Amino acid sequence: MHYAWIGRLEPTGGWTCLAEAGERSAGPCLWQKTPPLPDSDQTLRLFPEWMADSRFQPLEDCFPGHSVRSAAALPIWHRNRLDAYFWLYHRESNPFTAEQVSLLRVIAEDLGRVLDRIHLTDSLSQAQSELAVTVARLTRTQGLYRALAATSNVLIRASNERQLLTRVCRQLAHSGIFQVAWIGRPDPAGIFRVLAAAGPGSQELKQFRLSLDQNPGPLVVQAWRTGRIHFHNDHRHAPEMAPWEDFLKKKAWAAGAAVPILRNRQQWATLAVVSTTPDIFDHQVLNLVAQIARLIGLGLDEQDLKARLNEEHQRQFFLARHDPLTGLANRLGLAEYLDQALREADAKASRVVVGVLDLDDFKHVNDTWGHEAGDQLLRQVADRLRQAVGPDNLAARLGGDEFVVVVTDAGDESAVDTRWAAIQKAFEAVKFPDGSVRQMGLSIGLTRYPDDAGDPDGLLRHADIALYQVKSQKSRRSVWWQWWTPGQDG
CATH class of the missing domain: 3.30.70.270 (Reverse transcriptase/Diguanylate cyclase domain)
Structure with missing residues (x-):
């Protein structure tokens, strides 16, 4: 054989070369000039004197200095449809014996089977990848719901503010989604004070001065200043995190998010969560963080309401048992x-x-x-x-x-x-x-x-x-x- 190539006929009528071998210079010429075969030519086609066919005469220039007299086109079937043709060119006229023709048919069938197998392997590989992604997403979703349920449980059981904040941080740090969680609030001087924290390295946060006068400042400052959630999916690409770059690298803190906590409808503190996994903060995770911050606010509101009710109960209890003029028992x-x-x-x-x-x-x-x-x-x-x-x-x-x-x-x-x-x-x-x-x-x-x-x-x-x-x-x-x-x- 002088030259061989496999081509797929496109809907526009042109050919796309999938593979070739032999006289390389002939390739582009053949791909551009080979006419499409009729729909009826979906079986092995032999052209003993292919230049005698007027359709192929423009291809004579594709083999300068060589005399190519015959050709064969083997249809390749893939996934039960005609997918491509295997073209072969020979210098002799009518070189194809019955045995060669039979062999060519076997080659064409084998090519189709190989393509089917490759497609199946690729499909299985893709399915496995998609399954792994689905499992990971499902696992994370379960983790999100567990974190949300655990937070709700903490709110129900917590008896005071400190217990509520500390337990929420612990639950988030052990959720499998985040590794660190902390809650901070600016003091009258605008310096963030850590109210509760959990996770590796969280206790070292107190050594950093996070101030509202930093611009744009870390995530907690941005969240407090704007009253909305802020996040980084990779701290390395956040210029405002440069002052803490060594610490973040040492602790492997890759991504983070911060969201305000409202108490009695007023901004009261900021919840921050950290993950060692980059690109974790998609819409679903950010929505979870926002919901947890909202639940914390509701939990604090409930504790405030209980405190007011208890205070009023104590006041009414006292008034019912004491003389209003002297304050002595009645x-x-x-x-x-x-x-x-x-x-x-x-x-x-x-x-x-x-x-x-x-x-x-x-x-x-x-x-x-x-x-x-x-x-x-x-x-x-x-x-x-x-x-x-x-x-x-x-x-x-x-x-x-x-x-x-x-x-x-x-x-x-x-x-x-x-x-x-x-x-x-x-x-x-x-x-x-x-x-x-x-x-x-x-x-x-x-x-x-x-x-x-x-x-x-x-x-x-x-x-x-x-x-x-x-x-x-x-x-x-x-x-x-x-x-x-x-x-x-x-």
Whole structure:
């Protein structure tokens, strides 16, 4: 054979050479001048005297200095369709014997099979590559959903701000998608402070000065300044990351993203995530980061709401149990405290003393200087009484100028008398509405638990009876308190 080539006939009528061998100079000439074969020529075609065929006479110039007399065109079938022709050229006329023709047919069929096999191999290879990409994408998608679910779980379980931020960072750093996560917030000077961080190298972030005056600055600064997400799929191509190039290279931090966190609809902090894999931040991953930042904000909002509700609950709880004028316990506060005090006394086998106290001649204060002056005096009395009984006991106001004192873990009667004397001393120098400072007259009736009564109502009733007795002797008494005795009930 003088020359051989394989060509594919294009829809435009021209040929595309797929392979050639032999007289190289003939190639381009043949590809350009060989006429298309009729649709009927889809079997082996022999041209014993090909120059005798007027269609091929323009090809005579393709073999200068050589005499090519015959040719053969072998159709190559690939994927059940005619794909190309295998052209052979010979110097002799009619050189093709029956054996050669048979061999040529076998060659054409084998070429088709080889092409089918190559195509199948390529298809399998492509399918494997696509499958690997699909598996990787599916694995990453599962990782994204796991990270999102883990973040939601953290928000549900976290009991405070620090716990929430720390656990979210840990979940993201162990998600398999990101290796590092941290949350930062600028201080009043505009310097970012790390609130929480997790992942290799994250603790070293504190050594860097990330400031809002850096322009354009790192990703966290850009995200804070613009209020939207910023990312790099390869830090090496980000000029603004040049100051941290050595650190990023040492830690193998290839890509990163930062997104603002809103708290109560106000920009509050920035979430940053880092990956050792370049080009990881596509739309799906960026959307995940944005959703996690939003969930963090919602979690913080919920904690703030719980704190406000708890604060309001505590306020309402306090108001329900305290006198609004003096801040002392009211009837409900007294009842709850006394119930608890009696239970503890039973457990310790100790005594509780209850005293009902009344101010002497308080009506005169209201009648002389008015109720506002009387209220001021009551507040002064409450402050002195609270300080006198101490933090381990209770002072309460029942209304008007009537107060109750509860002393827990009380000793014998003489020890209690010493305490009442100390309380009386606290009222020796009281400032009255007219500006004078003098002794405040007091009367108090006392009773003991469990000696005198076994329940709060009985104790208060007995103390009130003792108060009546001591007030009735106000003009001739030597002390301002009196213990209840059984004979007083009559």
